[in-house]
Amino acid sequence: MxxxxxxxxxxxxxxxxxxxxxxxxxxxxxxxxxxxxxxxxxxxxxxxxxxxxxxxxxxxxxxxxxxxxxxxxxxxxxxxxxxxxxxQRRGPPGAGHAPPHELATVLAAARDLVAKYPGALVEDKGITIALHWRNAPVAEEPLHEFANSALIDLPGYGLQLGRDVIELRPDGxxxxxxxxxxxxxxxxxxxxxxxxxxxxxxxxxxxxxxxxxxxxxxxxxxxxxxxxxxxxxxxxxxxxxxxxxxxxxxxxxxx
CATH class of the missing domain: 3.40.50.1000 (HAD superfamily/HAD-like)
Structure with a gap:
């Protein structure tokens, strides 16, 4: 409860x-x-x-x-x-995790999308991508739709929802x-x-x-x-x- x-x-x-x-x-x-x-x-x-x-x-x-x-x-x-x-844990950063080559294509497409919504933001974290709409609430639905569709090209990845952000990241x-x-x-x-x-x-x-x-x-x-x-x-x-x-x-x- x-x-x-x-x-x-x-x-x-x-x-x-x-x-x-x-x-x-x-x-x-x-x-x-x-x-x-x-x-x-x-x-x-x-x-x-x-x-x-x-x-x-x-x-x-x-x-x-x-x-x-x-x-x-x-x-x-x-x-x-x-x-x-x-x-990541303190030690070798990101040990055991390398970004799939498809992630670069998804990142480029995400940047093209947020450019249409002033205030929206793509955060490149190396092995994950975070899509922020705190300063562009109108972008929330398009970014959700984009993130869901991007999973098709990223096997082993899932979505993590936060406060005004959705993140594409490895599962598990x-x-x-x-x-x-x-x-x-x-x-x-x-x-x-x-x-x-x-x-x-x-x-x-x-x-x-x-x-x-x-x-x-x-x-x-x-x-x-x-x-x-x-x-x-x-x-x-x-x-x-x-x-x-x-x-x-x-x-x-x-x-």
Missing amino acids: SADPNRLPPPPLPQAGWALFFDVDGTLLDFAHTPEGVHVPGDLVDDLQRLHEALDGALALVSGRRIEDLDALFAPLQLPAIGLHGL HDKGDAIAALLDTGSFHGRLPVFIGDDFTDEHGFDEVNARHGISVLVGARAGSAATHALHDPAAVRAWLREAAFALAGEAAVT
Whole structure:
């Protein structure tokens, strides 16, 4: 049964035995008109570093962006990371996945289509293609139709729907699978998993941490989520993260 996002409690402050997983766009960062236009507050980088150290490294970014782009956004940090909704994990980026040659043809056709709808956007992620209509709502139906028809030329690919975006991507991987894999490694192992996200694509992650009796946190008031807790917006997430970073860093200094 899905919870009413308007009635979900805020999450408690993190404990030393937690493993934290953060979505990025719409969670840590406010949305912008284009993916390249997002703003990363300088104090957010400092707070992530502080919290990463306080948790002995058990903090990861979980994003639809490429890991290379996450590193550029949060430089000089290079946090444990899951990119492209689970297709990339920190290590060899995109290991085991090479784009089919048909993807270049689909990409060119997608660019021709969005050119007809000012504000629509094609995002080339190397092995996936994201079609955005946040700034061109009239393009939503044509982009959906295009994405569905493109699957004919892309065996092994499927569609992933997000907030004002649809993505063509290889089947068989999601954020939940990637979180599960990280929880079996290194400093993440044996910790209580906590995942904070806002989008439909984060539901796989919520399901995974819920199955492990962890804490799932929805950002915003989207209905139909499996999340057990909620924060109002990215500003609330950043405030929660900052309080947690200083609290845990203080505990570590005392011990």
